[in-house]
Amino acid sequence: MSKLYGVPLSPMVRKVLLALEIKQLDYELVPVTPFMKPAGFEKISPLKKIPAWEDDKVTIADSSVICEYLEDRYPEQALYPKTPEEKARARWFEEYADTAMLQVLGTVFFERVAKKLINQPADEDKVQEILQTKLPQICVYLESQVPETDFLFGGVVQLADIALASHFINLIHAGVQIDSAEYPKLAAYIDRIFQHPAVGHRIAEDKKVFGGK
Ligand SMILES: N[C@@H](CCC(=O)N[C@@H](CS)C(=O)NCC(=O)O)C(=O)O
Incomplete structure (x- = not known):
């Protein structure tokens, strides 16, 4: 199962959560707060920020990078304009x-x-x-x-x-x-x-x- 690292109250995590919900994609939310990051989190998110994303193909950080990846991989319910x-x-x-x-x-x-x-x-x-x-x-x-x-x-x-x-x-x-x-x-x-x-x-x-x- 794909993993989203973060907590929903973070606006950057919320952006990804909403993209996932609109695209109707399954994921597991792994709670990581800005105040309490697990040991080794830099291997998933090099800047130790939330959100980060891990699936069968990539481990990536940054809400914009994650959302653009989701759009490229799952283009249905497009989240970007065309031109x-x-x-x-x-x-x-x-x-x-x-x-x-x-x-x-x-x-x-x-x-x-x-x-x-x-x-x-x-x-x-x-x-x-x-x-x-x-x-x-x-x-x-x-x-x-x-x-x-x-x-x-x-x-x-x-x-x-x-x-x-x-x-x-x-x-x-x-x-x-x-x-x-x-x-x-x-x-x-x-x-x-x-x-x-x-x-x-x-x-x-x-x-x-x-x-x-
Ligand atoms: N450009 C990043 C910003 C991420 C960011 O600043 N996240 C905050 C929470 S909203 C964070 O993890 N702060 C903890 C820290 O900077 O150590 C993105 O869009 O994901």
């Missing part, structure tokens, strides 16, 4: 999510949610600074990019949408909603992605982890 131009744009949104959004939204989630899970206090000053300065920059940019209807590349949720949504899911878990008066297109677009059954399922599964906390 070179759209594909390049899709990869850009994924890169933007994996870098700028991971840093900004990931820090809010780490402070407010992950630290609670490991019994550490949140640095709320840091959170407020991010919410007031860095998050608006991301929202302004995305408001200028997302469509009024449907998804980034038409009527079907694809990887670029999943990559962005994975971070917005963590923002919701951290108690932050995107202001629909200020960013109407972005707020509506995120809502549409959240209505996808696979995305709704992931959000519900995440909430089980917080249970009682």
Whole structure:
């Protein structure tokens, strides 16, 4: 059985989980958290980051590398657009999510949610600074990019949408909603992605982890 190393609350792992779910592929989730990595994990993930993937043919790390591999090997339920131009744009949104959004939204989630899970206090000053300065920059940019209807590349949720949504899911878990008066297109677009059954399922599964906390 193919193995995905990581935990679902990581936005990078969530991206792969959603790709697997949409492509209806079987896998075993091997729990590895950023705080507790098993001895020898660098043999599977040389940078010791999650996610990593192991199957009958490859052992690879990095959410984008894994998702592109899954697409190449299992092209049904395509997760990338077809034309070179759209594909390049899709990869850009994924890169933007994996870098700028991971840093900004990931820090809010780490402070407010992950630290609670490991019994550490949140640095709320840091959170407020991010919410007031860095998050608006991301929202302004995305408001200028997302469509009024449907998804980034038409009527079907694809990887670029999943990559962005994975971070917005963590923002919701951290108690932050995107202001629909200020960013109407972005707020509506995120809502549409959240209505996808696979995305709704992931959000519900995440909430089980917080249970009682
Ligand atoms: N570019 C990588 C980033 C992976 C990443 O930063 N993962 C975080 C968790 S969200 C991690 O493993 N952090 C632990 C560490 O850096 O040691 C990807 O897309 O998979």
